Amino acid sequence: MKSRLxxxxxxxxxxxxxLADASTSSAQAGPKICVNQYATASVIEDIxxxxxxxxxxxxxxxxxxxxxxxxxxxxxxxxxxxxxxSDNCDVIVAIATPGAQVFRKLTSTIPVxxxxxxxxxxxxxxxxxxxxxxxxxxxxxxxxxxxxxxxMTKVLPHMKNVGLIYxxxxxxxxxxxxxAIAHLEKRGLTPVxxxxxxxGEATQAAQSLMGKVEAVExxxxxxTMSGIAGILKVTxxxxxxxxxxxxxxxxxxxxxxGSYSYVEVGELAARTVKRILDGENPAKIPVVVPNAHxxxxxxxxxxxLGIEIPEEVMSRATRTY
Numbered sequence: 001m002k003s004r005l006x007x008x009x010x011x012x013x014x015x016x017x018x019l020a021d022a023s024t025s026s027a028q029a030g031p032k033i034c035v036n037q038y039a040t041a042s043v044i045e046d047i048x049x050x051x052x053x054x055x056x057x058x059x060x061x062x063x064x065x066x067x068x069x070x071x072x073x074x075x076x077x078x079x080x081x082x083x084x085x086s087d088n089c090d091v092i093v094a095i096a097t098p099g100a101q102v103f104r105k106l107t108s109t110i111p112v113x114x115x116x117x118x119x120x121x122x123x124x125x126x127x128x129x130x131x132x133x134x135x136x137x138x139x140x141x142x143x144x145x146x147x148x149x150x151x152m153t154k155v156l157p158h159m160k161n162v163g164l165i166y167x168x169x170x171x172x173x174x175x176x177x178x179x180a181i182a183h184l185e186k187r188g189l190t191p192v193x194x195x196x197x198x199x200g201e202a203t204q205a206a207q208s209l210m211g212k213v214e215a216v217e218x219x220x221x222x223x224t225m226s227g228i229a230g231i232l233k234v235t236x237x238x239x240x241x242x243x244x245x246x247x248x249x250x251x252x253x254x255x256x257x258g259s260y261s262y263v264e265v266g267e268l269a270a271r272t273v274k275r276i277l278d279g280e281n282p283a284k285i286p287v288v289v290p291n292a293h294x295x296x297x298x299x300x301x302x303x304x305l306g307i308e309i310p311e312e313v314m315s316r317a318t319r320t321y
Contacts, residue, residue: 030061031277034089036080037069038099039199039226043248043262047095047115050266057267058274064090072199072226077102085110091273096222097123097172100136107135111282114138115269116262118220120287123171129287137282139268140289143220144258145180148244151256151295153187154310156215156241161190163209163216163240165202165231167223168195176219180244184217202227206234218245218254228252239305250296251321255307259296259318294318 035051037044048067055062066089070076081102084092092112094100100114101123112135114125120140126132129140152162162184167173177193184191192213194205202224209216216235218224224231225248232253235242242254250257268288276282294316301321302309 030064031090032087033060033062033065033091033093033273034084034087035065035067035093036077036084036095036099036102037067038077038094038096039072039222040069041222041225041248042251043116043225043246044095046247046262047266047269050263050268051093051115051270051273052266053263054267054270055273058270060270060274060277072098072223074098081106091276093269093273094138097125098170098222100125100138101171104136109135111276112136112138113269113272113276113282114140115265116141116222118142118172119175122175126287129289131284132287133283135282137272137285137287139265139272140287141260141265142289143176143244143246144292145176145217145219145244146183147258147292147295148217148256149180149183149187149189151258151313152215152217152243153189154313155256155307159189159214161192161213163192163194163206163213164219165194165196165205165209165216165224166219167221168197170221170223173219173221173223176221180217180219196224196227199223199227203230203234206231210234210238210240213240216240216242218242218249220245220257225249228254236304241301241305241307247296247319250298250319253298253301255301255305256295256297256309256313259293260290261293265290297321 068080070080085106095115097117103112118141120126125136166177181191194208196205228249244257246257247259296319297317298321
């Protein structure tokens, strides 16, 4: 009898402990934050690291965070997005303009925080930076293409033709390329365009420019960023300097680019996510544009190419390689 009683008592205690543990786990479970990583790139890794650290600083548990990476493939991304909507995510974080656009027709109720979209108005994500007016808001990073080109003219004062590689049909790619073309022409330079449809075409696009240009400008859309390695292999073999495309390019061998801190961009996104989780309406949360941090300069690449970076450019360098 005592043995059966002890056994029953032990089972009761065990059940109570399991229920308490389940209750604790439930209490500790964080909101379901669903992240469309969009593609693999060091800039995106910085964003993710900043997002996670920022959420922790804001006191938001991240154990409920789901991160998926379609590697820029449209069909995979569509399936991913439909899954996020069906799973009733509390907040969707969408990296890059195409990574956010996929949700436009899928949900008008789940808040979407875009991160790293340079053209959220042109892409139809928001109505204005001040008052988005939709279920979208986030962090915009319009690439400083004019600053890139101005620095380029100081580094290569005698150049005449500049190659442009960007994804045609991408709101960010088209918008940034249009700005780059206008500013090149304003500076008396001739743009030579080599647009791409996907990252796999980047190498061929670069090859088509060799012998025609003295430099290559990458305005900075996410698809082109994913193809940077192939572009740089071609330009390095021909000793043609590459400008633009932010940290992603300069860290791998581009010569110079205006830059943001993408860890900071991720942290800013975390603050926006926290505001939404606290009950604020994304339609009323202004889009944030971080402060640019100057230029990143690859001095190792400059030495290989026999190029001297002028002091007026180096004085604004925030990171060198």
